[in-house]
Amino acid sequence: MTRFNWRVFGIFQKLISRYRGRCSYAKVWLRRLFTNFDSDTCLEPMFWFVDNYTHLLGPFFLFAVTGLTIAVVIIAYWIGLPFWWEKSPKAAVVLVIIGNWLLLNVVFHYIMGVITPPGEPPQMDDGSFAVRKICKKCSLPKAPRTHHCSICNKCVLKMDHHCPWLNNCVGFFNHRYFFLYMAYTTIGCLYLIIFGFEIGFKYLWYEHGERWIESEPLEGQPVKFNLSGHIIPVTHALEYDDDVLLPAKHALPTPPNSAEDGNIYTEGKRHAIIFMTATNVTAALALGALTVWHAMLITRGETSIEALINQEETERLGKENKTYVNPYNFGARKNWKLFLGLVRGRSFWRCVLLPSWHKPEGNGLIFHTVHDERANLSADEWP
Numbered sequence: 001m002t003r004f005n006w007r008v009f010g011i012f013q014k015l016i017s018r019y020r021g022r023c024s025y026a027k028v029w030l031r032r033l034f035t036n037f038d039s040d041t042c043l044e045p046m047f048w049f050v051d052n053y054t055h056l057l058g059p060f061f062l063f064a065v066t067g068l069t070i071a072v073v074i075i076a077y078w079i080g081l082p083f084w085w086e087k088s089p090k091a092a093v094v095l096v097i098i099g100n101w102l103l104l105n106v107v108f109h110y111i112m113g114v115i116t117p118p119g120e121p122p123q124m125d126d127g128s129f130a131v132r133k134i135c136k137k138c139s140l141p142k143a144p145r146t147h148h149c150s151i152c153n154k155c156v157l158k159m160d161h162h163c164p165w166l167n168n169c170v171g172f173f174n175h176r177y178f179f180l181y182m183a184y185t186t187i188g189c190l191y192l193i194i195f196g197f198e199i200g201f202k203y204l205w206y207e208h209g210e211r212w213i214e215s216e217p218l219e220g221q222p223v224k225f226n227l228s229g230h231i232i233p234v235t236h237a238l239e240y241d242d243d244v245l246l247p248a249k250h251a252l253p254t255p256p257n258s259a260e261d262g263n264i265y266t267e268g269k270r271h272a273i274i275f276m277t278a279t280n281v282t283a284a285l286a287l288g289a290l291t292v293w294h295a296m297l298i299t300r301g302e303t304s305i306e307a308l309i310n311q312e313e314t315e316r317l318g319k320e321n322k323t324y325v326n327p328y329n330f331g332a333r334k335n336w337k338l339f340l341g342l343v344r345g346r347s348f349w350r351c352v353l354l355p356s357w358h359k360p361e362g363n364g365l366i367f368h369t370v371h372d373e374r375a376n377l378s379a380d381e382w383p
């Protein structure tokens with residue numbers, strides 16, 4: 001009985017401490033919100049949410065990305081291809097080839113980003129790399145550029161960030177896949193927007209905008225003008241005539257945009273065009289901004305985490321009238337060559353324009369810095 005009581009008491013204590021922990025966190029956050037409002041305050045609840053729930057949402061994100069991609073491709077073939085085929089079969093063939101090249105790169109880099117582990121430090125210090133410090137959370141030796149991911153609950157080599165859309169951490173071994181996936185998806189969405197523009201324009205503006213034309217023929221149907229001036233069918237006799245006369249048989253002319261010129265869109269196609277517009281515009285804007293942001297980081301030779309650290313260091317040293325130098329910034333050209341792995345004779349067209357499995361240079365534990373004697377060597381002469 002005593003043992004049972006002790007166990008219940010233990011569980012009770014655990015619950016209270018957890019509740020206290022959450023409450024104190026909320027209190028600290030609220031206090032900071034009202035006393036010292038800064039960007040950290042805004043980000044803290046986000047970090048807390050991300051830490052606690054992202055791993056649960058991971059499979060949902062994977063499912064969403066896969067589903068959206070499949071839907072977009074199906075609609076492109078269903079509506080886009082016949083539209084272009086009718087205009088010019090030659091143009092349609094070229095568009096299909098370019099579209100499939102983009103799709104191949106999107107699918108390849110996404111799958112590789114998901115299945116490639118970002119890289120973990122070894123379980124013990126074997127002297128093969130300079131241990132910066134020991135991780136407080138997983139007690140493993142930390143190599144330079146290694147950071148602990150609280151969602152994966154492990155240390156990640158050259159960690160950039162945890163990506164819920166990949167349900168994986170982005171680090172040393174999959175950073176290139178992640179970046180090229182974003183870049184190709186952005187280009188793919190822009191491609192669909194450009195070559196689907198005419199279809200969207202015809203439907204969204206020409207057919208339902210100012211020059212709205214009813215695409216369903218109204219033959220044999222009594223009609224009236226509604227308040228916005230459109231011709232609509234009369235469904236009840238009372239609407240048609242106050243004197244309850246039976247509707248007469250009308251033979252109205254078929255509207256100019258009829259099935260013969262291929263401009264009739266079924267309800268399903270209309271929804272599909274709206275879906276394509278919303279999905280591609282949103283993805284192009286969001287992923288386009290992310291791609292540009294990551295391209296800037298790669299140009300400067302830093303990861304997302306290092307961007308924050310480097311900014312803080314620049315500010316700290318700036319107060320002491322000193323200049324901070326990012327040890328991993330070898331100049332834009334060399335940074336890109338190293339990031340894309342365009343060394344040892346690898347070419348841009350083979351390793352960037354086409355899917356490539358090549359691994360990044362090095363092992364993710366040792367990094368050259370600008371302070372090294374060999375830093376002036378070309379990327380091909382490394383390590």
Ligand SMILES: [Zn+2]
Binds near residue numbers: 135136140147149155
């Ligand atoms: Zn760790």
Ligand SMILES: [Zn+2]
Binds near residue numbers: 152153170
């Ligand atoms: Zn992670």
